[in-house]
Amino acid sequence: MPLIIAPMACGWVGWSGEVLLLPLAMFFPLLWAMAPSRSIAALVAASYFLAASRGLPQGVNNFYSANLWPGLGLWLAASVSFTGVHAALWTKRHGTFAVGKRGGGWAMPLRHLIVIVLMALPPFGITGWAHPLTAAGVLFPGWGWWGLCAMATGLLIMTTRLWPAAAIILAGFWLWSAATWTEPKLPDAWRGVDLQVGQNLGRDGSLLYHRDLIATMRRKIAAHPGARVVVLPESALGFWTPTVARVWQEGLRGSSLTVIAGAAVIDPQGYDNVMVALSAAAAKVLYRERMPVPGSMWQPWLQWTGQGGGARADFFGNAVVEVEGIRIVPLICYEQLILWPVLQSMLHSPQVLVAVGNGWWTENTSIVDIQRASVAAWARLFGLPVVMAFNT
Structure with missing residues (x-):
């Protein structure tokens, strides 16, 4: 016993x-x-x-x-x-x-x-x-x-x-x-923005939603006038479309901000859970998730049976991406709980660890806290500054 x-x-x-x-x-x-x-x-x-x-x-x-x-x-x-x-x-x-x-x-x-x-x-x-x-x-x-x-x-x-x-x-x-013990440092001029909008995050594709999100982001970073890169949670932008890109570029006009935010890129065969990078001058898909949540997101049997659908797993792809000349380790939600995405990225000598999640469904559990603890442990092991952004 x-x-x-x-x-x-x-x-x-x-x-x-x-x-x-x-x-x-x-x-x-x-x-x-x-x-x-x-x-x-x-x-x-x-x-x-x-x-x-x-x-x-x-x-x-x-x-x-x-x-x-x-x-x-x-x-x-x-x-x-x-x-x-x-x-x-x-x-x-x-x-x-x-x-x-x-x-x-x-x-x-x-x-x-x-x-x-x-x-x-x-x-x-x-x-x-x-x-x-x-x-x-x-x-x-x-x-x-x-x-x-x-x-x-x-x-x-x-x-x-x-x-x-x-x-x-x-x-x-x-x-x-x-x-x-000291907590991992926040990199200079980078800020993470946590949100508390529950399951509504990213599910409203209206112009009003995106304008409100831009205003919320600006309000939350107002106390940090030196911020150049702002990180928003997983799924914050909902479906990634040219229209969404234009709305955000217009909303960032006149600022020097670069925004990293979660979104979904959809096609007839399924979708990619991604991070995008936005500024007044450009908008692009920055990172495609290597390991979505098995079962609820990653459903490979749909591909095997020819049905299509579910999130794609990029497994060993895009281990490190670059934002404003800085190499970052991108980790979306589930990737923070397993090993190979972190270790693969560390092979490429990154400079910043960026972790995002959409944890509204974890209410009354310690899942988000465990994700944060795991990210903090990896950041401290490799001596990296870390930026986190979660929605609850």
Whole structure:
């Protein structure tokens, strides 16, 4: 029973939306390795994952305005890949797990290394939420790729008989980081604008809506006269059309502002969830989302069956984009919860991390807080300033 309750506590508390609690996830590999059988290992993985993603059923309920059953079904289905990978790669340890005793070997850490990689990359990484590597930014802020390697090494050692030493060392880094923690900086002349318009964001394509949104944006940044780049949430502009572009260009006339905002580009085969860049002089699609939300947005079976529809996944496309000569990491909503979009972008030496989301459907859950915590952890790991903009 403790082997089921403990990973549940790690998932529940570690993924509560408080960035400094993320390192609790480092104890999950230890508990997984301690499982006496494959079935118990599967239960350990399931309890951790289900606790960490506990906001999903309520979020789906809010999104579809239905009862909890669709959300519960999706919640359980999403846990299958995480649990299945951990169950398949678990191996029975030989000998004792105690320090100073023989036994254990390297089979378990090598298998856990495979787990770490599989849950970071497609296809399993598509639902690779609550990945313990995310905590690297808390334990090793500013270390970049070396910090990621240090975190991975610590997680692997946690599956061996040397786990007490690893736990003490990682806990020491955790305490030091908590005592000296500072939030990621906002880049000079950049501002994020949060909105609180619920599900109405982007659903009204009228001229009045866009004029009101422009006025709201200007009002919110009035206290920052030096702002040059303003970031608005995912879906803020609704459907991206030449008319919308002209309205915004006209609204920005006479200013030196560049606006980055979420929108949707639609065609007969489906749509792209995008960020666009707008100024008085130009308007263009800046970024196409690499991984939309599976199920509700990304529905590949519609393409496979020839029906068309759903959001396209650009997977490994446009890892870094440029705004006013600055290379940015763009992350839209779901991409903030998984690993490969972040790590792919970091390979290109970006200068700013830009994260947007439309979280109206997450009411009464901690999903948006978890997204913000994940973004903050990655930004601190690689020493990047960050701009966030969410709608709730």
